Amino acid sequence: MEFIQDLLIMDGQGKYVWFVLLVFLIVIFLNYYLPYRTIRKIQEENSQSSEE
């Protein structure tokens, strides 16, 4: 428990480290999700047109 608390607080500098990690994770997620959404959109459009 103490280890996790130390890890989160990091002598008062944890906010800087965790913020950077959060930014990194958000950017990576967006770079994964946006092309994935494009592929899904093309597949959906194709399935709609083939149903018609």
Added chain:
Amino acid sequence: MGSPPFFFEWASRLLPWLFPISFLILMIGLVWGIGFAPSDYKQGEVYRIIFVHVPSAILGQSIYLMMAIFGSICLIWRAKLAGMFLRSAAPLGASFTLIALISGAVWGKPTWGTWWVWDARLTSTLILFFLYVGIIGLYSSIDNKQRGDRAASLISVVGVIIVPIIKKSVDWWQTLHQPSTFSLTSSPTMTADMYLPLLICVIGFYFIFVSLLCNSLRAEILTRERNTGWVRKYLNNKVSE
């Protein structure tokens, strides 16, 4: 390999393996670096930003270098896949450069006492970010994909001069930024228990870049080639699945 259908097929098979491997390497590096590496005697705990900042900065420059090579291929041989590479790699390069800039600013506040200085390394990295944004903007503003590819290739090739400037900026000018962390000619200045997780993070970042690039290139290939026979066949197979 240079043909879009072949690359699409190859990337589709590789991605289910590549993403988990990338995340595993990245997790090992980040957990080791942020959770278990020793504190820095001068900077304390905030130095742990290095495990995100340095790999992002290295990738930001490497991606531009790759874009210059693919830009040359696109200009000389008019290879379709090279243009698609530029279109897919530019947002990734911009993202990693942005992470490097943000993490650098967040690191600068507790260590330098300021978020930003117009220092040679910081300013040249900001120019690199603007080059990426310029390439993305070009693609958005030019409807004809081939013309967009050629314009982006030209900017990639001409703008590559920024990469050695960034690399050498800490040697050529008096800067607040510390010297390069990685060097091919000298031994590391940090201990192994800091250097090894950093090295693993760099490798993990390269893996995640390749994974994201393959994913992005698949989307770009499908978008550009959606009216071709092989894409129609692929999409129809997906519907029947």
